[in-house]
Amino acid sequence: MPSPAPLQxxxxxxxxxxxISRPPFPNELGQRLVAEICSECWDxxxxxxxxxxxxxxxxxxxxxxxxxxxxxLRAFLFAEGDDQAEIDPSREGDVSW
Ligand SMILES: [Zn+2]
Structure with missing residues (x-):
């Protein structure tokens, strides 16, 4: 397998x-992640x-x-939306969504 072209x-x-070595999702989002996101950010x-x-x-x-x-994922990698969930330890076990 040829190594994929580097990206910005x-x-x-x-x-x-x-x-990313292969699309993590079998859809347009997966293709976009491969095209735009590096493997370190994916990790x-x-x-x-x-x-x-x-x-x-x-x-x-x-x-x-x-x-x-x-x-x-979209908020974290693409900065889309502003509804990234907070990880607040004080609310452990008290989450409804
Ligand atoms: Zn990156």
Whole structure:
């Protein structure tokens, strides 16, 4: 497999970044992530996603949970929307959404 062309990452703004090795979603969002986001920022998102899943006790098979994560992904990587969830330890176990 030829190595993918480097990109300038939309999130961190650094040139000559390594893209994500393959689309993480089988849709337009997945294509966009490969085209615009570097693998390091993607790794940062995956860490944050784990925090969100643990913090909110998300079931990733739940469509509502997936939508919540995609909304946060867009806010985190593309700075879209302003509804990025806060991880507030004082509200542990007291989250309704
Ligand atoms: Zn980046």
């Amino acid at each position: 990452c939309l999130r961190c703004g650094k040139p000559d970044r390594q893209p 940062e998102w995956k860490q944050r996603q784990m925090l969100l899943i643990n913090h909110y006790g998300l079931n990733v098979r739940d469509p509502q949970a997936r939508e919540f994560l995609v909304t946060n």
